[in-house]
């Protein structure tokens with residue numbers, strides 16, 4: 001609740017034109033220069049300057065909801081010894097003070113020289129003033145693009161005041177400046193939000209462009225980037241790079257006999273097995289296209305590549321509860337030279353897969369350098 005003002009019952013003293021001009025110039029400098037994240041602070045400072053300038057007790061900004069059902073006290077300054085009410089004045093139903101709202105909409109301002117003299121019809125509003133020990137108040141509308149969005153006002157506690165037209169005009173000037181600051185702040189926040197959304201959408205798009213829709217693995221485009229990166233990295237470090245190509249056996253027959261959806265499910269299952277089997281740091285599983293997958297394993301030597309390929313052939317071949325499928329795997333393992341190209345790697349690993357198919361499928365073939373070895 002409001003406390004008694006330190007000031008006695010003397011009326012507020014409107015500032016001289018000169019003092020007000022100085023105030024306005026100070027406020028506009030602050031508000032115009034306010035960075036988006038400082039706007040709130042500057043609005044409160046503007047209220048403080050307004051209040052201190054001619055001994056008001058409380059200055060505030062209220063904003064309406066879009067549908068004019070509620071209003072909230074968004075900014076407040078109170079004089080020494082005066083209690084603040086901002087926290088309790090959030091989402092106040094507009095219908096509780098119909099007289100105030102109707103007057104504000106009709107005249108663009110509400111001026112109360114003395115709360116005691118308010119008409120009966122101002123019931124709810126008068127009760128609120130009395131509850132807060134407000135004797136006199138004035139509020140002017142804030143208009144954005146012709147629409148009333150709120151109001152800036154000031155209270156005098158236990159003092160009445162014969163507000164003049166000049167008081168209203170001056171307050172309107174301050175209200176307009178605060179409105180412009182809020183509008184700029186809102187526009188900048190909105191812009192920032194849109195920029196963030198755009199950035200997120202772009203990131204998602206970039207991700208989607210590199211992602212296979214069915215399996216969620218990197219697609220051919222993502223594969224190119226990842227393989228190029230590891231070729232160069234392993235060449236720089238002179239470390240071994242292993243590349244495995246996995247091709248589902250007789251996949252066309254599965255599609256033909258059990259349908260395309262069953263084929264999709266098999267692709268997803270193989271993708272899941274691969275993700276599960278190759279999740280060590282740096283290992284990248286991609287869908288090369290159709291029923292072919294490519295796995296990039298930096299710093300992996302032939303021996304380990306062979307073990308992992310063998311385990312994969314066994315795991316997928318022994319899969320239960322699904323359409324029975326087997327895979328053929330081609331493996332290459334090498335230290336890239338500056339001349340090693342992606343095409344060359346793809347050709348070699350493709351040849352290894354071809355050899356695995358030739359050797360009866362459901363197996364892997366390691367192609368170390370120029371030698372072919374088939375293992376089951």
Ligand SMILES: Nc1nc2c(ncn2[C@@H]2O[C@H](COP(=O)(O)OP(=O)(O)OP(=O)(O)O)[C@@H](O)[C@H]2O)c(=O)[nH]1
Nearest residue numbers: 247248249250251252253255260261263264290291
């Ligand atoms: N269900 C499904 N089928 C696909 C998809 N992409 C490619 N295919 C099919 O995958 C099949 C690949 O068949 P092929 O390349 O002839 O190979 P295969 O039948 O597995 O024979 P081998 O590789 O020699 O064992 C084709 O029938 C394609 O239509 C897909 O996203 N979903």
